[in-house]
Amino acid sequence: MKTLHGKTALVTGGTRGIGAASAYRLADAGASIAITYSSSAESAEEEVSRLEGLSIEARAYKADAAKPESLPQVVDQIVNDLGDIAILVNNAGMFGGGMIGEIKYEDYRRIMSINVDALFTTTQAVLKSMPDGGRIINIGSVLGERATTAGLSVYNASKFAVAGLTRSWAKDLAARNILVNVVQPGPIATVMNPEDGENSDFMRGLTALGRYGQPHEVAALVAFLAGPEASYITGATL
Known part of the structure; x- marks a missing residue:
């Protein structure tokens, strides 16, 4: 059942991993899809072709999350091409770390810029025309609620920020x-x-199932949150 037919979804960082899997699930539900990419136009066009195979409209847009002030222009172009964005999946992000006494300020700023500032500016731009009843799904990390190892304070802080923004925006909107x-x-x-x-063995040891999850498993949750069955869920951490 095409529960998202007639809606436009923007998935940032949508050319691989969780982003690509989420874009595919939303397209499979009937949504028109905009994905952003940072470097490889070839990979982006391959993903667009895969999405178009589901008989929906899909386009890719180059966007530099390290320059968050430039992202509203990208959003404006998407709205012009595909219509108002009803579903926003803030997926673009980066992983990085360093002990607090060693990490450089410019590395701190880059992590925060991509993981927090870009999410903020993209969301503000989308909200200008997002229809009432829209959905915003932020991709955070389990490290946004607990610190599992040393050397990741900046990354952890960026994901704590994403969780905090989510809860506050739920009330704002x-x-x-x-x-x-x-x-x-x-x-x-x-x-x-x-x-x-x-560190894969260590990471597996932190999970109850003793394995890594797969992108499609996260994408299924994203698609659920974007769909009609999630109409009474907001401000939640999943």
Whole structure:
């Protein structure tokens, strides 16, 4: 059933991992899809072709999350091309770390700029024309609620910020029935966090199931939050 037919969804960082899987699930439910990418136009066009195979309209837009002040222009172009954005999936982000006595300020600023500032400016731009009843789904991290290891204070802080913004925006936007939730996955098998990575055994040990999750498992939750069955869920951490 095409429960999202007639709606436009924007998935930031939508060319791989959780972003690509989420875009596909939303497209499969009938939504028109805009994805953003930072570097590889070829990968973006491949993803657009995959989405178009579901008989929906899809487009890719180059966007630099490290320059959050530039993102409203990208949003304006998407709205011009595909119509008002009813579903926003703030997925673009970066992982990085360093001990507090060693991490450079410019690295701190880059992590916060991409993980928090870009999310903020994108959301503000989308809200200018988002219809009442829209959905905002922020992709956070389990590290946004607990610190599992040393050396990740800045990344953790960025994801704590995402969780805090989510809860506050849920209240800010309740009068418009715009629902805002955050998905905080544990270790997910992506290019940024491979199952066979340096700390993969440690990461698996933190999970009850003893394995990495897969992008499609997170995407299923994103699609649920975007759909009609989630009409009474807002300000939630999942």
